[in-house]
Amino acid sequence: MDLALLHGLTDPVLAANLLDGFGNVLTVQNLLLAAAGVTLGTLVGVLPGIGPALTIALLLPLTFNFSDPTGAFILFAGIYAGGMYGGSTTSILLNTPGESSSVATAIEGHQMARRGRARAALATAAIGSFVAGTIGIVLLTLVARPVADLAVKFRPEDYFALALIAFASVTTLVARSMIRGLISLALGILIGVVGIDQLTGQSRLTFGVDQLGNGVDIVIVAVGLFAVGEALHMAAKLRSGGADEEEIIDPGADGQAGDGDARDAADDGTGPSARGRAGRRRRNPWMTRQDVRRSWKPWLRGAAIGFPFGALPAGGAEVPTFLSYATEKRLTKHPDEFGKGAIEGVAGPEAANNASFSGTLVPLLTLGIPTSATAAIMLAAFQIFNLQPGPELFDTNSDLVWTLIASLYVGNVLLLLLNLPLIRVWVKVLEVPRPLLYAGILAFATLGVYSLSGSTVEVLVMYVIGVLGFFMRRYDFPVAPVILGVILGPVMEVQGRRALVGSGGDLSVFVSRPLTIVLLLVAVVALLMPYLPAIVARLRGRRDGRKLVFGEED
Amino acid sequence: MSTDGLHTTTTEPARGVVHERHVPWAGPRLVGVVLLALGVASLVATTAIHSAELGWSLEGPRMAPLIGSVALIVLSLLYLLRTVWRPDVDLARFAANEAEATHWPTPGALLAALVGYALLLGTLGYALATTVFVWLVSWLLGSRSPGRDAIVAVALGVGVGYAFSRWLGVRLPAGPWGI
Numbered sequence: 001m002d003l004a005l006l007h008g009l010t011d012p013v014l015a016a017n018l019l020d021g022f023g024n025v026l027t028v029q030n031l032l033l034a035a036a037g038v039t040l041g042t043l044v045g046v047l048p049g050i051g052p053a054l055t056i057a058l059l060l061p062l063t064f065n066f067s068d069p070t071g072a073f074i075l076f077a078g079i080y081a082g083g084m085y086g087g088s089t090t091s092i093l094l095n096t097p098g099e100s101s102s103v104a105t106a107i108e109g110h111q112m113a114r115r116g117r118a119r120a121a122l123a124t125a126a127i128g129s130f131v132a133g134t135i136g137i138v139l140l141t142l143v144a145r146p147v148a149d150l151a152v153k154f155r156p157e158d159y160f161a162l163a164l165i166a167f168a169s170v171t172t173l174v175a176r177s178m179i180r181g182l183i184s185l186a187l188g189i190l191i192g193v194v195g196i197d198q199l200t201g202q203s204r205l206t207f208g209v210d211q212l213g214n215g216v217d218i219v220i221v222a223v224g225l226f227a228v229g230e231a232l233h234m235a236a237k238l239r240s241g242g243a244d245e246e247e248i249i250d251p252g253a254d255g256q257a258g259d260g261d262a263r264d265a266a267d268d269g270t271g272p273s274a275r276g277r278a279g280r281r282r283r284n285p286w287m288t289r290q291d292v293r294r295s296w297k298p299w300l301r302g303a304a305i306g307f308p309f310g311a312l313p314a315g316g317a318e319v320p321t322f323l324s325y326a327t328e329k330r331l332t333k334h335p336d337e338f339g340k341g342a343i344e345g346v347a348g349p350e351a352a353n354n355a356s357f358s359g360t361l362v363p364l365l366t367l368g369i370p371t372s373a374t375a376a377i378m379l380a381a382f383q384i385f386n387l388q389p390g391p392e393l394f395d396t397n398s399d400l401v402w403t404l405i406a407s408l409y410v411g412n413v414l415l416l417l418l419n420l421p422l423i424r425v426w427v428k429v430l431e432v433p434r435p436l437l438y439a440g441i442l443a444f445a446t447l448g449v450y451s452l453s454g455s456t457v458e459v460l461v462m463y464v465i466g467v468l469g470f471f472m473r474r475y476d477f478p479v480a481p482v483i484l485g486v487i488l489g490p491v492m493e494v495q496g497r498r499a500l501v502g503s504g505g506d507l508s509v510f511v512s513r514p515l516t517i518v519l520l521l522v523a524v525v526a527l528l529m530p531y532l533p534a535i536v537a538r539l540r541g542r543r544d545g546r547k548l549v550f551g552e553e554d
Numbered sequence: 555m556s557t558d559g560l561h562t563t564t565t566e567p568a569r570g571v572v573h574e575r576h577v578p579w580a581g582p583r584l585v586g587v588v589l590l591a592l593g594v595a596s597l598v599a600t601t602a603i604h605s606a607e608l609g610w611s612l613e614g615p616r617m618a619p620l621i622g623s624v625a626l627i628v629l630s631l632l633y634l635l636r637t638v639w640r641p642d643v644d645l646a647r648f649a650a651n652e653a654e655a656t657h658w659p660t661p662g663a664l665l666a667a668l669v670g671y672a673l674l675l676g677t678l679g680y681a682l683a684t685t686v687f688v689w690l691v692s693w694l695l696g697s698r699s700p701g702r703d704a705i706v707a708v709a710l711g712v713g714v715g716y717a718f719s720r721w722l723g724v725r726l727p728a729g730p731w732g733i
Contacts, residue, residue, distance in 0.1 A: 061718075061724065065722050065723040065724055176644075179632050180633065180645075182629050183589060183626065183630065183633060186593075186622050186625040187626065189622040189625075190596050190626065197615040200605070200608070202615045204615060205596055207595075228668075232665070235660055235664055235695050236657060237656060238660065238696055239657040239695070433692075433699075435693075435694075435695035435697035435703075436692050436697065436706055438695055439688045442664075442687075443671075443684050443714075446668070446671060446675075447680075447718070450675065450726070451718065451724040451725070456672050456673065456676065459672040459675075460669070463665065463669065471585065474581075474649060475585050475645065475648075475652075493617075497612075497617070500612050505611060505612055
């Protein structure tokens with residue numbers, strides 16, 4: 001691995017590819033697109049309860065009509081980066097994480113904000129995202145091509161097993177009950193088979209509706225489940241006062257800073273940093289030297305935890321953020337502050353979150369396998385441009401891949417430059433009245449699907465899926481497995497059938513090569529992973545084992 | 555959605571003492587029955603897929619929907635079982651809390667507004683339909699600042715319509731007024 005990375009650093013082909021990518025991004029038009037993407041992404045991501053997946057789903061239509069996919073993907077990379085950053089702002093100032101990967105940030109970040117340290121929390125989140133995001137993108141740059149070269153050797157049965165891994169990990173980790181997680185997955189797979197069969201041309205499960213002949217577009221499913229489902233769910237509670245306990249914390253306010261800073265100063269002891277803090281207290285600094293000293297290691301550790309978890313098809317960003325949180329809690333020199341606003345508890349998980357996204361791009365770009373809901377919607381964006389991520393993409397659309405990777409670097413820098421100075425604007429966005437917010441989300445969702453298809457029927461199909469999403473939320477079914485089933489179900493089916501056709505219908509094709517067997521075993525482990533703590537506890541003779549589950553909002 | 559999203563256990567400590575028999579099971583059971591019906595419907599639809607040569611073979615077009623529908627049927631039966639035997643009280647309590655917080659006429663009216671919006675989009679044109687929709691939905695959701703809502707609604711309808719059709723080349727229905 002180390003040798004491969006070193007080799008990568010000096011690889012002239014890689015350098016040339018990346019330089020070409022930067023050459024494409026660094027034009028006035030593309031820089032403007034990147035800036036627009038970052039700003040729009042943050043704007044929508046900041047809206048309460050809206051995470052990156054929903055941000056991307058809502059803003060997908062912006063890219064439909066680009067004749068050139070490069071510009072679209074530059075905009076898109078910006079939207080993603082901005083959506084993620086915006087989510088952390090909401091978690092910190094409003095304690096409303098838009099998705100489960102921001103929950104860890106919300107735990108400590110919101111406490112920091114309540115104690116008058118909102119600016120430090122926002123800054124450590126932003127800089128940590130930048131540092132870890134950049135590390136993640138560098139790693140992505142180095143491993144993408146080698147993994148793609150490796151993936152060329154993959155056979156259909158290996159893709160089948162990979163899809164199984166993605167199913168198992170996402171379904172079991174986001175669902176509070178495995179039955180409900182698997183029901184969601186089965187629903188997704190059934191929606192995925194609607195339409196014409198790719199291999200035989202037969203029409204399937206259309207129930208006599210002509211418009212379903214082309215299948216149900218993933219954008220319709222994503223926007224329906226995420227946007228319409230969420231808006232209906234939140235709107236239903238709006239008038240019974242379900243949403244009015246929210247309190248937005250003004251990052252510039254000094255009101256509560258008194259006790260926080262006094263306590264900090266007392267905890268920190270004496271020394272130059274304590275004096276420096278006292279001297280600047282009135283200006284409410286972004287980050288003191290002490291904050292930086294306490295943040296930089298969590299940033300690096302977060303990146304180290306986040307990237308591999310994203311890169312392996314193992315459940316996206318939820319696991320590494322909580323793992324990073326637990327790590328920082330164990331390593332900190334200020335254990336008493338955890339739960340009351342420890343800066344390490346913001347720095348680590350935010351870094352892990354961003355690094356893990358760069359990680360999820362590895363299986364997405366090289367294998368065409370999305371390992372999180374957000375990655376699944378990214379895959380939908382590729383499909384809009386008739387691009388199929390996978391090993392061939394690096395040969396057929398090398399330019400696009402490297403431009404996308406270069407634009408991730410640029411987006412990360414723009415984000416850092418734009419966001420902290422504009423924090424006042426984002427606070428205003430947080431204050432948007434909820435009725436207008438949900439009205440706007442519904443209007444945008446309709447606009448998106450209408451502009452995709454120009455057909456009222458598809459808009460109505462989206463509403464039906466939205467009602468499904470509404471009830472899924474009420475009965476605690478996870479929605480991410482549905483998206484995964486719609487996208488990966490057909491991939492898995494086609495690959496599985498190809499493998500069977502190749503073997504003449506002999507099922508042993510799935511266990512005839514070590515690689516396939518290993519992948520299938522990983523899928524089994526992924527399925528059992530949430531139960532590992534319970535199994536371990538059982539083995540040790542205790543009965544209080546708990547199932548490990550990460551909440552899933554979108 | 556708050557930090558409650560983090561669940562390290564399936565058996566959360568009960569908020570208040572809610573005994574099993576007091577938990578309403580009608581909702582979860584109805585959901586199970588609907589899921590079961592969906593599974594059966596797709597199984598029936600699966601048998602209707604033309605598959606002359608391949609029949610029910612593993613590599614035929616019927617296999618994936620067959621696996622999906624059978625899985626859904628089995629899983630929804632398991633789900634129904636958990637409402638009777640070793641009942642999943644957490645789920646029932648979750649659903650009961652949701653039901654308590656729900657003001658039912660709101661999502662109903664919202665859905666009607668959505669359908670009306672979709673159907674009138676072509677006739678009224680994007681700008682007008684969106685303006686009316688946003689204004690009406692804000693009011694439905696409890697906003698009591700019709701003036702402010704109207705300004706936002708017009709900005710969204712006309713502004714977004716203009717921006718999307720002029721700058722992004724999205725074809726939106728023009729309506730009798732040309733916007």
